[in-house]
Amino acid sequence: MRTAAIVYLIVVAIMSLWAFVTYGIDKRRAQTGRRRVPENSLHLLALAGGWPGALAGQRVFRHKTQKLGFRLVFWMVVVLHLGLVGSVAYLL
Numbered sequence: 001m002r003t004a005a006i007v008y009l010i011v012v013a014i015m016s017l018w019a020f021v022t023y024g025i026d027k028r029r030a031q032t033g034r035r036r037v038p039e040n041s042l043h044l045l046a047l048a049g050g051w052p053g054a055l056a057g058q059r060v061f062r063h064k065t066q067k068l069g070f071r072l073v074f075w076m077v078v079v080l081h082l083g084l085v086g087s088v089a090y091l092l
Helices: 002-032 040-062 068-091
Strands: none
Touching: 002 040, 040 068
């Protein structure tokens, strides 16, 4: 159980860093008119455990904070992720 928790925390840390950097890249691309990172990719990063980094990226870069549809899907992903983790933790 302890090993699984450590692996989970490492995955969350790596995915969060990846999500944070990706939000920064997407913000820069939005400012320069270049090709953007698809929203589905941002949501998948959050679902894969990177939601803390995605949330930090939204706050730090002030990115994807005004788009209601994106925010709704993002928070559903966070709730789903936390529900799955909570369920697994409860079952173990």
